[in-house]
Amino acid sequence: MPSIRYSKQREAIKNYLLSSKVHPTAEIVYENIKEIFPNISLGTVYRNLNFLVEHGQALRLDCGDGFIHFDGCTMPHNHFFCHNCKMLLDLDMDSIEHINKIANAGFNGIIEGHTVLFYGLCPECKELLKKI
Amino acid sequence: MPSIRYSKQREAIKNYLLSSKVHPTAEIVYENIKEIFPNISLGTVYRNLNFLVEHGQALRLDCGDGFIHFDGCTMPHNHFFCHNCKMLLDLDMDSIEHINKIANAGFNGIIEGHTVLFYGLCPECKELLKKI
DNA sequence: ATTGTTGCAAATATTTTGCATTGTG
DNA sequence: CACAATGCAAAATATTTGCAACAAT
Numbered sequence: 001m002p003s004i005r006y007s008k009q010r011e012a013i014k015n016y017l018l019s020s021k022v023h024p025t026a027e028i029v030y031e032n033i034k035e036i037f038p039n040i041s042l043g044t045v046y047r048n049l050n051f052l053v054e055h056g057q058a059l060r061l062d063c064g065d066g067f068i069h070f071d072g073c074t075m076p077h078n079h080f081f082c083h084n085c086k087m088l089l090d091l092d093m094d095s096i097e098h099i100n101k102i103a104n105a106g107f108n109g110i111i112e113g114h115t116v117l118f119y120g121l122c123p124e125c126k127e128l129l130k131k132i
Numbered sequence: 133m134p135s136i137r138y139s140k141q142r143e144a145i146k147n148y149l150l151s152s153k154v155h156p157t158a159e160i161v162y163e164n165i166k167e168i169f170p171n172i173s174l175g176t177v178y179r180n181l182n183f184l185v186e187h188g189q190a191l192r193l194d195c196g197d198g199f200i201h202f203d204g205c206t207m208p209h210n211h212f213f214c215h216n217c218k219m220l221l222d223l224d225m226d227s228i229e230h231i232n233k234i235a236n237a238g239f240n241g242i243i244e245g246h247t248v249l250f251y252g253l254c255p256e257c258k259e260l261l262k263k264i
Numbered sequence: 265a266t267t268g269t270t271g272c273a274a275a276t277a278t279t280t281t282g283c284a285t286t287g288t289g
Numbered sequence: 290c291a292c293a294a295t296g297c298a299a300a301a302t303a304t305t306t307g308c309a310a311c312a313a314t
Binding site: 108112125 | 192194196210212214215222224225226228231232234235237238239240241242243244245246247248249250251252253254255256257258
């Protein structure tokens with residue numbers, strides 16, 4: 001396997017992911033990193049995001065909006081997609097890891113894990129729509 | 133809203149989805165429908181798949197393999213993705229609808245539902261890998 | 265010096281869309 | 290006859306990749 005070398009672009013991308021709470025798309029990462037490295041290219045952003053995912057330092061999230069989102073928090077947690085404002089949020093909730101056992105009962109393969117995406121209205125959109 | 137007219141292409145696509153167990157991609161639907169309608173175009177397939185989804189007669193499934201898969205069975209059920217053979221399967225398992233309540237506890241928005249994708253090794257790949 | 269990484273641009277690949285034509289109601 | 294649906298091709302969109310230059314070890 002190839003060795004890994006430091007790059008300031010990659011470090012900046014990793015730090016941005018860790019600091020961001022919005023689960024940014026590659027495009028959004030690109031626009032933010034450009035403020036630090038005006039010459040960075042979108043290809044480099046994609047390469048580094050994929051690198052981070054493959055090295056367990058970021059998660060790929062797919063909420064069906066046509067963009068892949070990235071999450072710098074790799075600890076297991078669940079996500080929520082607001083179908084009104086299209087925001088992708090972290091959910092602070094009790095563990096549902098037990099659903100793996102439910103899925104495994106009567107299944108002859110191996111359930112290694114799952115990804116869940118809850119959807120509905122986020123707190124802000126709920127309030128907004130109440131007033132209409 | 134525009135009225136809906138019958139088309140034999142759409143009916144064939146719907147029937148194919150209902151008969152198929154493999155959660156086909158648009159391309160696979162296209163190749164199969166071409167055996168009945170050799171002149172059908174991929175655009176028509178996409179338009180009809182989207183039509184069916186928007187009219188509650190099919191589901192869009194995203195398992196992260198870069199293709200959207202379609203499911204003619206609209207009753208709530210869960211899916212499994214084998215990361216070895218890349219197959220997308222239905223899971224016959226007990227309901228896990230209660231996770232909506234777990235997600236809603238302490239959440240100020242509205243949880244309307246969820247999509248889950250379990251992943252791991254399908255029965256066949258499990259056996260295959262055992263022998264290596 | 266070696267080779268991983270970048271920036272740029274071109275290429276991929278999937279899905280959508282414009283438009284003239286065909287088909288349904 | 291009105292207009293929804295089709296077939297075809299072109300366009301749009303997101304992501305990947307080839308390559309020469311640059312930078313880390």
